[in-house]
Amino acid sequence: MSLDISSLFSVERKVAVVTGGSRGIGEMLASGFLANGAKVYITARKEDALNLKAKELAEKFGGECIPFCVDLSNIEGVNEFVKFISDCEPEGVDFLINNAGAAWGHPFESFPESGWDKVMDLNVKSPFFLTQKFKTLLAKKGNSEDPSRVVNIASIDGIRLPLMETFSYTASKSAIIHLTRHLAKTLVKDNIIVNAIAPGPFDSHMLGKAVNFDYSFIAESIPRKRIGSPEDIAGLCLYLCSRAGAYTVGETITCDGGAVNAT
């Protein structure tokens, strides 16, 4: 038994995959792993920004951050990515963080079908197929003492009702929360633990462009009176992926300054 923080929360020398790691919450999560000695793979569709970010993070934290440019909203992209990781990491992968996501806001009366397809493909279908196709790689690393982990990035909009008309987004985030439990039940016997994080507001392209990058109104509405920081979300993800989180299964934990549970 080791209860000192350095081993209880360690992710040193682990291999982490963070989808959508080129900015926003994915960048925060990748940074948390790198700062604590893990090797990290990040993905995105915009190649230049992705490569720049991987270089920047590797220089900042001194670890290995490997970019892979891919569209994960379709099965071809998922297969291509899994093949790349299988070739790079034949011994397996410790953590899969299904973070890449998309939102779509539009008035109810004319909300389009494309706004459902884009969001459901990336926010629900893609995490399912990534988890399915990463299973062998995750199972190689996981054992009963030290299981491998999947962390799905959901949203508080999948728990409570949002202010904006983001119908497919809220449905997709509720879906990933329930899918997290279903996948957890399926994979726990293979020493793969599946959990989710439901973030509140964080500085990102997705939220920022909806509020002209002025978060003051949102911050005021949050019980903690601020939006989330990299420490908030990376800390929770590190807990879920370390020894400390090895008995937490199928859970969705809010990281929202009290937006869901203290209002």
Ligand SMILES: NC(=O)c1ccc[n+]([C@@H]2O[C@H](COP(=O)([O-])OP(=O)(O)OC[C@H]3O[C@@H](n4cnc5c(N)ncnc54)[C@H](OP(=O)(O)O)[C@@H]3O)[C@@H](O)[C@H]2O)c1
């Ligand atoms: N920010 C918030 O306040 C907030 C709150 C609750 C939940 N979340 C969730 O947190 C996750 C990250 O969101 P974010 O706010 O950080 O968003 P973001 O700033 O828009 O970042 C999204 C990331 O995903 C990548 N991505 C988008 N579409 C992709 C695709 N088809 N294939 C592969 N990668 C793709 C983006 O890069 P490319 O565009 O180059 O592909 C980028 O790296 C999402 O699941 C979101 O729903 C965010």
